[in-house]
Amino acid sequence: MNSPEKIDVIASMPELDKMLFKLLEGLSAEDWERQTIAPKWKVKDIAVHLLDGNLRTLSMLRDNYYGEKASTINSYQDLIDFLNQLNADWVTAAKRLSPKVIIDLLKLSGKEYCDFLATLNPDDKADFSVAWAGENESKNWFHIAREYTEKWHHQQQIRLALGEEKVLLKEKWYLPYLDTSVRALPHHYRNVEGTAKDLVKFTFFAATEKSWFLRYDNGWELFTSVNEIPTSEVKIRNEDAWKIFTKGMTREEAIASSEIIGNKRLGEKIFDMIAVMA
Structure with a gap:
């Protein structure tokens, strides 16, 4: 059995x-x-949201x-509500910005953003944990990978609206997104009852296939290969997986467009997993 390795997307961020x-x-x-x-x-709202991500990170x-700062954060939902309000306030204020100004600011802040991320030691503790993966403390490499998924899926939302979404489904761009998002699976399945050696295989497919495995042994653990x-095996199309993980389609739609072989109770749990702060 092989466990997932660290994800390195530093070189891909400026290209994206x-x-x-x-x-x-x-x-x-x-x-x-x-x-x-x-x-x-x-489309404009998502573009300015991406700008906000650059500026807030810097x-x-x-700096x-x-x-x-939130007055009180007593739960995960409190944090989500606070972030949603920040996002809404920013999008409303940015309605006065022209497309050219938005692009210019994205270019300026994007370079500084990527340059800053490249200065971080991948193995040092990140300032913010990856909460949707159930971590109270994360390494910088996982924080940076999470940032990649943010930039990837928001750009994909724009591309989908324009009919230009296929380019980001190429393995070079999509595999890091998937590899990061599936790290939420053990946390997401934490309350799912399993028996010794229960194994759930998740296969994402288009021209090629990529699989991850959840194995139960006093808890669920993620692997990249097992013998x-x-x-249970769940087969999900690439064009659907990112929508499932970002609330872009309903659970019912996701199940209808996918295939579950074997234990359906174990397989269906993935269809309400979210790998964003939402």
Whole structure:
């Protein structure tokens, strides 16, 4: 059996940004107002949300300036509510920005953002844990990988609205997204009853397939390969997986478009997993 390894996406972050800049520079005025899969956000709203991510990271983690702080955070939901309000406030204020200003600011802040992440020691403790994976403390490499998933899935939301989503489903870009997101599986399955050596295989497929495994032994543990027959296998299309993990499709839609072989109770749990702060 092999366990998941550290994820290194530092070199990919600037490239992913450049793809976004090129995409945005080719948009018409109507394109900027297209509705995205995120119910409350159009293309422009997601672009300014990405800008906010750059600026907040630089302000908090590089400059140690936290600005607005929550008055009380007593639960995970309190944190989600606080972040949602921050996001909504920013998107509302940014409606006065032109597309050109947004692109220019994304380019400027994006370089500084990527340069800053490259200075972090991957094995040092991150300032923020990856809460959706159940971690109270995370290493920088996982924090950076989480940042990659944020940039990946928000750019994909824009691309989906424009009919340009296939490029980010190429393995070079999609595999790091999946590899990071599935790290939430053990935490997500923590309350699912299992028996010794129960094994759930998750296969994501398009032109090629990639699989991860959850094995039960007094708790669920994630592996990249095992030499055992799975109790349950879940087959999910690549074009659906990211939507499942970001609340982009309903549980019922996800189950209908996927396949479960074997134990359905164990397999179906993945369809309400979320790998974002939402």
